Amino acid sequence: MAAVATCGTGAGSTGSIAAAASKNNVTSFQRKGPRASGTDSGCSRLVSIAGTRPSVRNGQLLVSTGLPALDQLLGGGLAVGTVLLIEEDKYNIYSSLVFKYFLAEGIINGHTLLVASVKEDPADILQELPAPLLDDNCKKDFDEDVCNDKTPDSNIKMKIAWRYQLLPKMESGPVSSSRFGHYYDASKRMPQELIEASKWHGFFFPEKLSSTNIESCSLTHGYRKLLQFIQNVIYEEGFDGSSPQKKQKNILRIGIQSLGSPLWGDDICCTENCDNSHSLTKFLYVLRGLLRTSLSACIITMPTHLIQNKAVIARVTNLSDTVVGLESFIGSERETNPLYKDYHGLIHIRQIPRLNNLIYDVSDVKDLAFKLKRKLFTIEGSYCIFVLTAAKARELQQGSSHVIL
Amino acid sequence: VTPSEGAGGGTRRELEMESVLALGGLVLLRDSVEWEGRTLLKALIKKSALCGEQVHILGCEVSEDEFREGFDSSINSRLIYHDLFRDPLNWSQTGETLPGGPLGALQAMCRRTHPGPVTIALDSLSWLLLHIPCTSLCQALGALSRQHAHPGGGSPAEPLRVLGLLHEELHGPGPLGALSSLAQTEVTLSGTVGQASAHILSRRPRQRPAHQTQWFSILPDFSLDLQGGPPLESQPHADPHTASVDPTAHVTFNLHLSKKEREAKDSLTLPFQFSSEKQQALLRPGPGQATGRIFYEPDAYDDLDQEDPDDDLDV
Numbered sequence: 001m002a003a004v005a006t007c008g009t010g011a012g013s014t015g016s017i018a019a020a021a022s023k024n025n026v027t028s029f030q031r032k033g034p035r036a037s038g039t040d041s042g043c044s045r046l047v048s049i050a051g052t053r054p055s056v057r058n059g060q061l062l063v064s065t066g067l068p069a070l071d072q073l074l075g076g077g078l079a080v081g082t083v084l085l086i087e088e089d090k091y092n093i094y095s096s097l098v099f100k101y102f103l104a105e106g107i108i109n110g111h112t113l114l115v116a117s118v119k120e121d122p123a124d125i126l127q128e129l130p131a132p133l134l135d136d137n138c139k140k141d142f143d144e145d146v147c148n149d150k151t152p153d154s155n156i157k158m159k160i161a162w163r164y165q166l167l168p169k170m171e172s173g174p175v176s177s178s179r180f181g182h183y184y185d186a187s188k189r190m191p192q193e194l195i196e197a198s199k200w201h202g203f204f205f206p207e208k209l210s211s212t213n214i215e216s217c218s219l220t221h222g223y224r225k226l227l228q229f230i231q232n233v234i235y236e237e238g239f240d241g242s243s244p245q246k247k248q249k250n251i252l253r254i255g256i257q258s259l260g261s262p263l264w265g266d267d268i269c270c271t272e273n274c275d276n277s278h279s280l281t282k283f284l285y286v287l288r289g290l291l292r293t294s295l296s297a298c299i300i301t302m303p304t305h306l307i308q309n310k311a312v313i314a315r316v317t318n319l320s321d322t323v324v325g326l327e328s329f330i331g332s333e334r335e336t337n338p339l340y341k342d343y344h345g346l347i348h349i350r351q352i353p354r355l356n357n358l359i360y361d362v363s364d365v366k367d368l369a370f371k372l373k374r375k376l377f378t379i380e381g382s383y384c385i386f387v388l389t390a391a392k393a394r395e396l397q398q399g400s401s402h403v404i405l
Numbered sequence: 406v407t408p409s410e411g412a413g414g415g416t417r418r419e420l421e422m423e424s425v426l427a428l429g430g431l432v433l434l435r436d437s438v439e440w441e442g443r444t445l446l447k448a449l450i451k452k453s454a455l456c457g458e459q460v461h462i463l464g465c466e467v468s469e470d471e472f473r474e475g476f477d478s479s480i481n482s483r484l485i486y487h488d489l490f491r492d493p494l495n496w497s498q499t500g501e502t503l504p505g506g507p508l509g510a511l512q513a514m515c516r517r518t519h520p521g522p523v524t525i526a527l528d529s530l531s532w533l534l535l536h537i538p539c540t541s542l543c544q545a546l547g548a549l550s551r552q553h554a555h556p557g558g559g560s561p562a563e564p565l566r567v568l569g570l571l572h573e574e575l576h577g578p579g580p581l582g583a584l585s586s587l588a589q590t591e592v593t594l595s596g597t598v599g600q601a602s603a604h605i606l607s608r609r610p611r612q613r614p615a616h617q618t619q620w621f622s623i624l625p626d627f628s629l630d631l632q633g634g635p636p637l638e639s640q641p642h643a644d645p646h647t648a649s650v651d652p653t654a655h656v657t658f659n660l661h662l663s664k665k666e667r668e669a670k671d672s673l674t675l676p677f678q679f680s681s682e683k684q685q686a687l688l689r690p691g692p693g694q695a696t697g698r699i700f701y702e703p704d705a706y707d708d709l710d711q712e713d714p715d716d717d718l719d720v
Binding site for chain 1 (some may be wrong): 450486538539540541544547548551577579581582586587606608609613614616660675677678684687688
């Protein structure tokens with residue numbers, strides 16, 4: 001135990017440490033709250049926009065991706081001005097869900113949305129967004145979802161850590177909408193009034209296509225129109241700071257679905273040596289330039305399993321900032337593998353950007369698997385893979401006839 | 406349709422096959438040299454025609470007479486045949502050929518205005534892939550399936566079914582993958598000696614895709630006869646994963662405790678494990694105050710001025 005002393009002159013700084021203890025606090029260290037109004041503009045140098053927060057590591061402004069588990073893996077969230085590329089799973093089930101979570105998070109936070117797609121109309125996509133889980137009515141359902149195997153809180157249970165048994169439990173569930181990341185219920189739809197109250201722009205490529213000539217369009221035609229559309233929205237709504245901001249600053253969330261699929265007019269999924277192999281990479285390059293100069297964040301889903309030329313995939317990865325690959329177990333031999341029975345697929349974090357930073361912000365666990373329960377999309381490290389490879393090595397050594405995948 | 410082996414089983418299989426067709430959208434029939442798919446295509450066309458739907462056929466690979474052979478007159482009167490086989494490049498200049506070439510013909514089918522359920526059969530998609538770029542074909546097929554969802558001026562939810570025959574040996578993985586991603590249902594034909602089977606993969610929107618394998622044969626009048634299984638005993642070998650893989654089987658450390666070991670573990674006294682009275686005595690001051698206190702004694706070199714350098718941390 002440290003010597004008991006309180007210093008007289010330093011009461012101002014240490015007093016704030018020891019004295020103010022709120023009910024839910026588990027540490028004795030307190031951050032100083034915001035000062036009196038006179039110094040507000042001075043000390044808050046970062047823009048305070050709804051739904052954003054600065055990164056604790058490098059001060060970069062972050063928005064939530066809609067999945068708090070994914071936010072944690074990406075170092076707190078998606079940085080404003082960057083691109084999140086999702087490599088679609090084979091049947092495009094989970095990647096479209098991640099896409100919808102991103103848009104739903106934008107609606108909850110009041111951000112402006114821009115949705116570009118080829119297969120479904122953007123209005124239909126917005127109708128299918130998951131409903132958010134807000135405090136009161138859902139906390140108990142969430143608790144029963146997660147804490148099924150937690151031991152009940154009783155003083156006897158904690159044999160070794162008995163000193164902590166009277167401390168309040170750390171909150172692990174969804175909280176009110178003022179927080180950074182939200183949880184969503186994939187089985188319910190977002191209420192209509194929230195969608196109508198939000199501001200969104202839609203770009204449905206087949207509509208723009210039909211307005212021009214009938215014959216097959218040139219390869220960069222679809223991408224060029226999309227870039228022009230995005231640029232117009234950014235300029236007209238003032239996300240790049242060009243028009244004087246009379247109103248509150250806001251974030252533009254851009255979502256582009258199935259970029260690179262043949263429906264956009266791009267043939268990188270069809271052949272290996274395509275004529276315009278650079279149109280997609282040019283598009284990503286220009287898009288990144290637009291994003292860096294505006295307050296926007298973009299999510300792109302791309303069917304990379306269809307792209308025939310591996311060099312294109314490597315270039316696309318280099319031109320995006322954060323790249324996450326989803327691999328679902330549906331239809332593959334892993335579906336019946338008992339090791340993977342709790343999970344629906346694997347997540348591969350292929351790339352994390354270094355923004356104003358010298359080091360990457362990677363998580364320790366590299367074998368990540370996800371599972372989608374009704375109200376929760378969790379990502380966990382699947383440690384069992386280590387056990388499997390050790391067992392497999394032993395089997396092969398002993399020359400067993402069983403084959404374990 | 407003639408009854409198959411078990412009556413109850415036959416009805417169930419019928420329903421499964423019906424559900425394949427009822428899904429709408431693009432149905433991809435992938436065939437190969439050993440297991441050809443045109444007879445199955447004609448069987449499905451006959452089924453649709455018997456249901457009273459309008460059937461449009463874009464014929465590219467065989468002549469119209471050869472295609473209509475085997476259908477009786479009632480069905481033939483329901484089929485509307487668009488012929489691209491006889492003169493695809495319009496050399497005869499008679500004005501009978503479809504304008505715009507293959508792509509124009511396909512896009513003309515998008516612009517149908519006749520109400521009621523419609524089935525469009527494309528014979529074959531391979532021919533179309535060889536003559537028009539893959540991206541244009543995909544966009545045209547996308548437009549067709551969107552016509553299904555939002556028909557121009559018609560009633561909502563008119564089922565439009567597109568049956569496309571694809572010879573999978575003619576194409577590389579690129580076009581096959583691109584067309585598979587557009588299809589709502591994929592039927593791959595294969596089989597064993599003397600018995601054809603169809604492996605059906607149906608992708609309902611926003612649901613997990615479902616696989617099933619259906620053994621069938623097609624009768625001379627193009628009726629579909631669904632069967633239970635292959636006639637010979639050619640069972641697929643057991644899935645290696647059904648032999649349960651226990652990951653804890655061969656590890657080098659002990660994951661299980663015997664009863665005696667467990668008792669010994671429980672009776673072990675740990676350090677800092679005090680009696681319960683002492684525990685309560687130590688814990689009692691806790692709830693009343695702050696959960697922890699820090700006692701700090703500044704030494705001579707500490708900078709204790711009011712201008713805290715961290716005061717702009719407003720995280």
